[in-house]
Amino acid sequence: MKKFLVITNFLFTTINVLANVQPYPLLSYPVSVKANAMGNSYNSLVWDVFSTVLNPAVNGVLDRKNVGIASSLLYEDTVLSCVSYLHPTLDKGNFSASIIYLGSYGAKQIDEFNRYTGSEFSYNNILSVIGWGKEILLRKLYVGGNIKFLFDSIGSYTRSGFTTSIGGIYKFNNNMFFASNINNLLNINLSETNDVVLLGFDLGFGIKPFENLSLGIDIGKDKNAGNVIDKYSFGIEYTGIKLVSIRAGKNNLETTFGFGVNYRNLEFNYATVFQNYLGFSHRVAVDFKFGKTLEELWAEKMKTLPATEELELVEAKLKTEEEKKKYFQSLFEEAVKNYTSGNYKQALASLNKAKEVLPEATDVDIYIERIKLVSSLYPSITVKDKVSKLLVRGITFFIKGDNLSAVKVINYASSLAPQDSDIARLLSTIEEKTGVRAEKIESPVGTTIVDKLHNESLIAFRKRDYATVVKLCEEILLLEPEDVLAYKRIGSAFYAMGEKNKAVQMWEQALKLDPRDEKLRRIVETIKK
Numbered sequence: 001m002k003k004f005l006v007i008t009n010f011l012f013t014t015i016n017v018l019a020n021v022q023p024y025p026l027l028s029y030p031v032s033v034k035a036n037a038m039g040n041s042y043n044s045l046v047w048d049v050f051s052t053v054l055n056p057a058v059n060g061v062l063d064r065k066n067v068g069i070a071s072s073l074l075y076e077d078t079v080l081s082c083v084s085y086l087h088p089t090l091d092k093g094n095f096s097a098s099i100i101y102l103g104s105y106g107a108k109q110i111d112e113f114n115r116y117t118g119s120e121f122s123y124n125n126i127l128s129v130i131g132w133g134k135e136i137l138l139r140k141l142y143v144g145g146n147i148k149f150l151f152d153s154i155g156s157y158t159r160s161g162f163t164t165s166i167g168g169i170y171k172f173n174n175n176m177f178f179a180s181n182i183n184n185l186l187n188i189n190l191s192e193t194n195d196v197v198l199l200g201f202d203l204g205f206g207i208k209p210f211e212n213l214s215l216g217i218d219i220g221k222d223k224n225a226g227n228v229i230d231k232y233s234f235g236i237e238y239t240g241i242k243l244v245s246i247r248a249g250k251n252n253l254e255t256t257f258g259f260g261v262n263y264r265n266l267e268f269n270y271a272t273v274f275q276n277y278l279g280f281s282h283r284v285a286v287d288f289k290f291g292k293t294l295e296e297l298w299a300e301k302m303k304t305l306p307a308t309e310e311l312e313l314v315e316a317k318l319k320t321e322e323e324k325k326k327y328f329q330s331l332f333e334e335a336v337k338n339y340t341s342g343n344y345k346q347a348l349a350s351l352n353k354a355k356e357v358l359p360e361a362t363d364v365d366i367y368i369e370r371i372k373l374v375s376s377l378y379p380s381i382t383v384k385d386k387v388s389k390l391l392v393r394g395i396t397f398f399i400k401g402d403n404l405s406a407v408k409v410i411n412y413a414s415s416l417a418p419q420d421s422d423i424a425r426l427l428s429t430i431e432e433k434t435g436v437r438a439e440k441i442e443s444p445v446g447t448t449i450v451d452k453l454h455n456e457s458l459i460a461f462r463k464r465d466y467a468t469v470v471k472l473c474e475e476i477l478l479l480e481p482e483d484v485l486a487y488k489r490i491g492s493a494f495y496a497m498g499e500k501n502k503a504v505q506m507w508e509q510a511l512k513l514d515p516r517d518e519k520l521r522r523i524v525e526t527i528k529k
Contacts, residue, residue, distance in 0.1 A: 026100050026127040027148070027163065027183060028200060028220075028231075030054055031082040033070050033285035037258025037271035038235025039249025043179040043204025044216025045235045047169070048287060049084040052096040052131045054202070055181040056144030057167035059094040059133025062086050063294040070285035075278040078104040082285075090297050093134030096146075100127040109155070125152040133167075138323040142169040159191040175208040199223040212239040247271075258283075265289045328358040335367070339399055342381035342392045344374050370399045373433065377426050387417045390479070391426075403434035405478055411438035412449050412479045450480050457489055469493040484514045500527060 032050035035042035042051045047058045049066040065087060072080040084098040102125040109117045133144030144167050151160040167181035180203040187197045204218040213236075220231040233251035240246065248257040258271035267287040274280050292300075331354035338347035348371045351364055374395050383389050394409035407430060414423045431437055457472035473490035476483050491506030507524050511517060 026102055026125055027150070027197065028054075028222075031070055031080065031084075031098075031100050033072070033258070033269040033271045033283045034247070034260060035235075036072075036273055036283050037247040037249065037256055037260075037269065038216065038237060039218075039233035039251045039254065039256050041204060041206075041216040041218045041233045041235030041249055043181065043202055043218045044177075044206035045204070045214055045237060047179075049086045049096065050082060050098070050285065050287075052084065052086065052133070052144075052146070053082075053098050053100065053127075053129050053148075054165070054183065055167035055169070055179060056096075056131040056146040056165060057133050057142045057169045057179065057181070059086065059096050059131050059144045060135045060142035061133070061169060062094060063088055064289045065291035066287065066289050068285060068287040070283065072281060072283035074281045075275065076104065077106045078102070080283075088294050088297075090294065090301060093132050093144075096129070096131040096133075098127075098129040098131070100129070101125070102127075121155040123152070123154045126150075139326065140171055140323075143167070159189075159193045159195065161190045161197070162188040163197055177206050179204045179206075213237070253277075324357055328354045328361060331357065332364065335371075339371060340392070340396050342378075342383055342388075342395075344371055344381075344395075345379040347371050348375050366401070367399060370433075373429065374399070374426070377422060377429065387413050387420070387423075390416070391423065395426075398430055398434075403430075403436045406430060407434070407436045407438050408475075408478060415449055450476055450483070453479075454485065457486075461489065461493065464496070466493040466497050482513055484510050487513070488520065504528065 030036060030040045030042045030046075030051065031053060032042055032046050032048055034048055035046040035051060038045050043055055047061045049058075049062065049068040050070060051058045052062075066085070068082070068084045070080075070082040070084075074080055080100070080102050082098060082100045084096065086094060086096045088094040102123075104123040105120075107121050107123065109119045109121055111117055128149045129146050131144060131146035133142060135142050146165050148163050148165070149160070150163065152158070163184045164186045165181060165183045166185060167179070169177065169179040171177045180201070183200040183202070184197045185199065189195075189197075200220060200222045202218060202220040204216055206214060206216040208214050216235045218231075218233045218235075219229050221228075222230050231252055233249060235247070235249035237245055237247045243262055245260040245262070246257075247259060250256070253276055255274045256271060258269065260267060260269040262268075265288060267289075269285045269287070271283040272280060273283065331350045335347040335350035335354070338344070338350060348368065351368050351371065355361065355364055355368065378391075378395070381388055381392055381395075383392055390409055390413035394406050394413060397403075397409060398406035407427070410423065410427045410430065414420070414427050417423060427438060453472050453476050457469050457476070460466075460468040460472060470490055470493050473486040473493070476486040477490075480486070487506050487510035491503045491510065494500075494506060495503035504524055504527055507520055511521055511524065
């Protein structure tokens with residue numbers, strides 16, 4: 001008696017509805033739970049480690065080691081699971097590996113008269129993927145490709161084969177992007193079957209109208225299928241608070257929604273999918289990023305290269321003037337971060353690189369000149385006490401061109417450490433360079449310049465010379481930015497002059513530094529009423 005198999009699950013329902021689609025469902029269905037929550041809009045909205053399976057160009061976008069595990073409870077005892085890993089490299093592009101499993105159990109075997117034979121069978125589909133992707137145009141264009149090994153079995157019947165895919169991503173800017181992939185470009189069948197793996201083309205367009213809102217649309221077409229568009233999807237993601245994202249989407253078969261929680265390097269994603277014919281299903285995924293970013297690896301490599309080889313490598317990487325300006329800006333920001341924290345030698349190295357990348361940027365010359373002067377005396381300063389903190393602040397004023405503030409702060413640091421000849425030498429060098437001389441303020445033994453200024457401001461306040469009080473307190477705050485008494489007194493001076501709004505601003509600054517002052521808080525609240 002001839003027997004045949006009938007299975008009513010996720011796989012065959014999808015095939016029957018769409019008609020002329022892939023005989024292997026894993027070749028066209030996203031395993032990314034984040035994409036599932038947004039109507040499967042993987043090209044326009046989702047570039048995670050799971051999306052490397054369908055669009056290998058995503059490999060080039062990701063910049064850290066990344067491992068992800070996803071699990072989905074589908075329909076009628078059907079499960080979908082995936083493990084993916086991405087490994088970035090500086091020169092050879094980024095590589096990924098994924099294993100996806102789709103299984104359905106408990107299908108009943110019947111004969112040609114639709115009678116249950118008493119036995120059950122299962123369907124198993126395994127897809128193994130090796131992918132590669134690379135950044136071609138800095139922060140603009142990414143390409144990639146992958147090779148997939150397919151294996152599935154239904155009852156005692158098995159089939160297997162290889163297929164390949166290519167993809168590309170182009171970023172118009174940080175808020176608008178386009179992605180496309182061609183699936184099953186080259187196919188090798190390893191079993192005797194008449195099943196034809198269809199060539200598929202998918203594209204997506206994404207936009208971020210606001211910083212916390214993303215919108216996307218994906219469309220897809222399979223070769224030899226009768227429809228103009230075989231599939232479409234819309235997706236939206238809103239990040240209301242820093243750690244949590246809310247998602248929703250729609251495609252021609254499903255209505256979806258979900259959320260994601262992102263904490264440091266760990267991301268958890270959940271999706272609920274309502275399929276028009278099969279009902280609800282639930283999917284979860286965990287994605288963990290670790291290791292150094294490509295930018296950090298790049299910076300480390302730069303430090304080890306000779307200057308000429310380094311410049312050649314930079315020029316090879318930067319293809320357009322816009323890219324050069326962006327790289328210049330990143331180097332300048334790195335220099336600012338270094339010199340404001342006391343790392344003058346590193347700041348100088350970053351600015352020299354920036355000058356090589358963009359020689360016409362003459363405004364950095366003054367920064368280079370001043371940092372070179374400082375680094376000859378202090379290659380770096382570790383902020384460990386009040387004097388070192390003042391020294392870094394004063395040098396920062398000098399580098400930025402605020403010569404008067406620089407001399408005052410460094411002079412104050414020198415007065416607190418009169419035995420430190422290096423500070424005295426730095427002060428003398430800056431005085432000579434800028435033409436600004438430090439005012440020699442003599443204070444009583446055991447007191448500081450700030451103590452003397454406090455005493456003078458109190459005397460001025462008692463004389464009702466409020467303009468002098470403001471001036472003296474501003475001098476104090478230049479030297480001691482967290483001096484609570486100076487904020488209180490300058491606030492009192494403003495209040496006495498009828499400047500209530502300015503007084504409240506100063507007192508509120510004092511309360512930020514000393515929130516336990518309930519008396520001052522009551523005064524501020526009374527004035528505001």
